[in-house]
Amino acid sequence: MSEKNPAAEPPRLPLTGLRVVELGHYIAAPFATRLLADLGAEVIKVEPPEGDPVRGWGSAVDGNAVWFSVHGRNKLSVTLNLKDAADKAKLKRLVGTADALVENFRPGQLERYGLGPAELHAVNPRLVIARISGYGQDGPYRDKPAFGAIGEAMGGLRHLTANPGQSEHPPPRCGVSISDDLAGMYAAMGLVAACWQVKGDPAARGRIIDVDLVSSVFSLMEGMLPEYGLFGWVRQPQGAAIKTAAPTNTYPCADGKWLCIAGNSDLIFRRMMAAIGRPEFATDPRFASNALRCENVAELDAAIAAWTRTQTGAEAEAILEAAEVPCSRLYDMRDCAEDPHFRARDLVMQVEDPLLGTVLHPAAPFRFDGVAPRDMVRWTGPAAGAHNDQVFPKEDAP
């Protein structure tokens, strides 16, 4: 990052010195702690002896899951059997040295292990505990099985991710584990906020934070809830268009790519129609304002699509960019990995992974003055138990 705060102290990640224990598996809790680890926290991931099941997901090299290189980066991994009394005692000693803990067991499971908040606070009264679950730690659905798509479906998002009136195809998944990701982000945010409260106050006590997948998705529903309450309106899917702006849509290109265009301001609209060889639209009174364009959007979208179909995605993008029309191809992973901006910003970085060889890692999603993105990837996801000896020195063995 080019921007420097001249008064800054030597480069240091903001959470350096914060110690966090992860009792996590799959996505939500490990994503929360990965963000904390990117921010500089010392994260100790506690796994069962056979490792987090996520280590078996997706493509792998010599049995090492590729995703885990990113998902487990900047963390220490230790293995413990939470049903074993000696290992439980080890965990409690570790918790005694920590500032915070993140867990995403089913509600009640940690208590059944004898490791609920009461037991953890008995060991460390200042501990901040962030709990992630499908539906939350109370309420009638607390014990229902949670699965990846539940937050997306029940939180209101999947209903909206659809083309209107298109009944032959189900609304697609978001494409990533969005509800787990959002819950992980909120857990990390709540955890750091509680640590801010505890820090520097000798009388402060730890906190318990309850984050769930459904609420996390539901938090993104903009003004839809008060709108329903006041008017009884239920927001319906709008596909790739926006009803109140035209032309704003996604158009097919000759090479199968899609191009997202936001050309709804009057000036941009006129530049755009000239650039695609349809200047007559710019002077046609039926398209003179955004409101009129919304009324006649079908004809307008058809004309734009007729042009995009004659161009590859990259060609159409270049022509519209030269005319200063906001647009973007729908990037796939190749587009992202090869994009000059992504490379210039070190948003895509080559990293050496001892388990996988040379791999590409995404940058942390936040940059801090004086800290290069590369300095935020300290190491790649380690093997399960790689740090047992470091975290539990031999004299601590049973």
Next chain:
Amino acid sequence: MSEKNPAAEPPRLPLTGLRVVELGHYIAAPFATRLLADLGAEVIKVEPPEGDPVRGWGSAVDGNAVWFSVHGRNKLSVTLNLKDAADKAKLKRLVGTADALVENFRPGQLERYGLGPAELHAVNPRLVIARISGYGQDGPYRDKPAFGAIGEAMGGLRHLTANPGQSEHPPPRCGVSISDDLAGMYAAMGLVAACWQVKGDPAARGRIIDVDLVSSVFSLMEGMLPEYGLFGWVRQPQGAAIKTAAPTNTYPCADGKWLCIAGNSDLIFRRMMAAIGRPEFATDPRFASNALRCENVAELDAAIAAWTRTQTGAEAEAILEAAEVPCSRLYDMRDCAEDPHFRARDLVMQVEDPLLGTVLHPAAPFRFDGVAPRDMVRWTGPAAGAHNDQVFPKEDAP
């Protein structure tokens, strides 16, 4: 929340005492500060005299946007003209009393106002500054116009939100301003982390945080980047299904509702096929394992859809729930607002808004022991400038 930490101090929001100035508009920065305000921070939203343009978006009562009741809640609003020397001086005095500032102007705009990080740190060397932009504060795309869908498209998400091979319809929008939301969440998280670093260290200096829409979306791409780097694989959209699990899909119901079902474990699969009156599938060797079911998924999905089409969404859900099969209708806003779990958890709350009357508000997406969800909604989005006199007492007037 039922869980209590017996050692807890009196109920207090975690960020009580943190003072944050918002120079934000539209979605990303105001969403960041709304989350901080929900957490108890004192957020002072600085608006132009005519108000944040988002106040004119969507449905309204007497000119007051319904969304703003939520988007602006728990904040103080003051109006300043950032081109005016006297107002600039007022802002600087305010910044001198703050811990942090969030802004989402186009890169360079704050500097053109003479209010860049150098000027702000001259006033307050400990200030944490979070900056949100479309593409980041540097790199070749820094000055390109950003628009709502750009992060979703360029960050790799929109490519995935699609049905495979379905070329007649464009991939739909996520349905909400997902890239703004994610960037706001990361800005809030980075800001609190930097405040944690500064707190209690008299020698600490403020930080500058750079968050952008594209990186924020790109951070959710799981293992896709290292997978592309190692194998050249480019993840393609999978619609509502998951290639490696069956049956896991979204099925149409008689009332036009969609039902998301995750029935891919052997035991759940057998319970499910019995519950829908197709027990012969449970004993058919072609469907005996998840791997075999993935091979023969078309026949399986057709049988399940033939059954869901005979039921309303609520009926099908009830039958499958009784058989302990994880499932959920795709909730629309009515489903959310009327759901007993949402009501029991105060995830949906009736709130009095002086500008709108009785409105429904969503809970904050994190809960803290000893703090009721209702205590986290202290007031609704205020009128522009409602707190001018409180924040800038009369003797401060020019």
